[in-house]
Every structure is written in C-alpha cells, then in structure tokens.
Amino acid sequence: MQQLFSQVLGQRDLSRAGDLFSLHDTEIEDCLSQALDQIKTISCSPDYLTNDNDQAVVEICITRITTAIRETGSIERHSTALVGLWESCLEHNLTPQGENTEDTPHAKIASDITSCILQNYSCPSVMVLAVPVAVRFLQRGNKELSRNMSSYLSLAAIAKADLLAEHTEAITVSVLGARVLRSNWIELTLT
Known part of the structure; x- marks a missing residue:
C-alpha cells in the first residue's frame, strides 16, 4: 500500500x-x-x-x-x-x-x-455487484439512503432493466412499504 x-x-x-x-x-x-x-x-x-x-x-x-x-x-x-x-x-x-x-x-x-x-449505472460489471446490495439498503429503514438508492436504481432500470428484473418484488415491497420512490418507478420496474 x-x-x-x-x-x-x-x-x-x-x-x-x-x-x-x-x-x-x-x-x-x-x-x-x-x-x-x-x-x-x-x-x-x-x-x-x-x-x-x-x-x-x-x-x-x-x-x-x-x-x-x-x-x-x-x-x-x-x-x-x-x-x-x-x-x-x-x-x-x-x-x-x-x-x-x-x-x-x-x-x-x-x-x-x-x-x-x-x-x-451504465457499467454492467459494476451493477451486477451493486444492484443486489442497493436493494437491501431499500429495506433498512434509513429514509435518506432509501431515497438516494431509489434514484440511482431508477437510472439503472433505464440503462439495464434486466439487472433489476430479479429484484422487482423486493423493490415493489419497499416502494409500497416506505413510499420513498416516485410513482413512475413502479411503472419502470413492472414493465
């Protein structure tokens, strides 16, 4: 070092x-x-x-x-x-x-x-590592972190939706439970 x-x-x-x-x-x-x-x-x-x-x-x-x-x-x-x-x-x-x-x-x-x-978010090798972790942050109760994660995940969904597909249920539960994402997030993840 x-x-x-x-x-x-x-x-x-x-x-x-x-x-x-x-x-x-x-x-x-x-x-x-x-x-x-x-x-x-x-x-x-x-x-x-x-x-x-x-x-x-x-x-x-x-x-x-x-x-x-x-x-x-x-x-x-x-x-x-x-x-x-x-x-x-x-x-x-x-x-x-x-x-x-x-x-x-x-x-x-x-x-x-x-x-x-x-x-x-447009770099697939980074997102493969990051998305599963980011989704877990959505469920940890820190509103500010959740807001930031949701914004970035929205961008990731636009750039590489397939990386988020397997996490749709967890994201949706987080959206409904915490109400930290805008309504267009639901439309992005479910389409």
Missing part, C-alpha cells in the same frame, strides 16, 4: 489524513482496493461506533478514495472492494435512534460511497 495511506489507516493518524489529498490520483490508484479492505476492517471493529478519531479517518479516506476512483476511471478495478465495504454497512445499524437525526457512522459510510458506485 502507498506509504501515507498505510500510515493513516494503520495508525488511524487523523493528523496526516488530510495529506492524502496532496497525492496525485495515479500515485494511489494501485492501492485503493487494499485501502478499502482496511477501512472495512476498521469500520467493523467493536469500538468503531464510539471512536470519533477512527470515524473521522475513515470518512476522509473514503472521500479521497472515491475521488481517485472517479478521476482515474477505475471503478471496475475497485468495484469488488468498494461494494464489499458498502455491503458491510448492512451488518450495522443504519437508522438514527431516538431524537438523534444524525446518520449513524455506518450510514455515513454507505452514503459516502453510494454515488461512487451507482453513478456507474
């Missing part, structure tokens, strides 16, 4: 995390999947929910990684690791509890990487 990424993630070094933006995208492109795997390990650790430092390091690193993926056009190369991290968020609470309306730490991760993944 690139030395600075290794230090920031290995030592959870928040003081150096901002320095990742001084690196050129091509300098770090080779290590992005490895960095995503390390972020997954950090975010799945038992103390992640209470460790503000680790959460801040993860947020900064995800922003740097998704930027590099977009700028280098390397989504296909890193989609497995990116979707793996995204999917790991489903193992955690995604819905704010009580009066707290702020996203949970794992909802923040999911939100941060959703657009990086689903903006590539």
Whole structure:
C-alpha cells in the first residue's frame, strides 16, 4: 500500500489524513482496493461506533478514495472492494435512534460511497455487484439512503432493466412499504 495511506489507516493518524489529498490520483490508484479492505476492517471493529478519531479517518479516506476512483476511471478495478465495504454497512445499524437525526457512522459510510458506485449505472460489471446490495439498503429503514438508492436504481432500470428484473418484488415491497420512490418507478420496474 502507498506509504501515507498505510500510515493513516494503520495508525488511524487523523493528523496526516488530510495529506492524502496532496497525492496525485495515479500515485494511489494501485492501492485503493487494499485501502478499502482496511477501512472495512476498521469500520467493523467493536469500538468503531464510539471512536470519533477512527470515524473521522475513515470518512476522509473514503472521500479521497472515491475521488481517485472517479478521476482515474477505475471503478471496475475497485468495484469488488468498494461494494464489499458498502455491503458491510448492512451488518450495522443504519437508522438514527431516538431524537438523534444524525446518520449513524455506518450510514455515513454507505452514503459516502453510494454515488461512487451507482453513478456507474451504465457499467454492467459494476451493477451486477451493486444492484443486489442497493436493494437491501431499500429495506433498512434509513429514509435518506432509501431515497438516494431509489434514484440511482431508477437510472439503472433505464440503462439495464434486466439487472433489476430479479429484484422487482423486493423493490415493489419497499416502494409500497416506505413510499420513498416516485410513482413512475413502479411503472419502470413492472414493465
């Protein structure tokens, strides 16, 4: 892994995390999947929910990684690791509890990487990995994530409807249960 990424993630070094933006995208492109795997390990650790430092390091690193993926056009190369991290968020609470309306730490991760993944709705290899995970997010009770997923899935339905065909029932149940999608979504998925 690139030395600075290794230090920031290995030592959870928040003081150096901002320095990742001084690196050129091509300098770090080779290590992005490895960095995503390390972020997954950090975010799945038992103390992640209470460790503000680790959460801040993860947020900064995800922003740097998704930027590099977009700028280098390397989504296909890193989609497995990116979707793996995204999917790991489903193992955690995604819905704010009580009066707290702020996203949970794992909802923040999911939100941060959703657009990086689903903006590539016209790339079949990415969508094959992403659509089953996106559908599961629809059913997790986080309204903002559900809205974002539904918008991207609508685009995916237009670009590659067959990828969503096997998920029509789950999408329809989500639509009827949460009412997060516009009525034209139902028409798109059922035709």
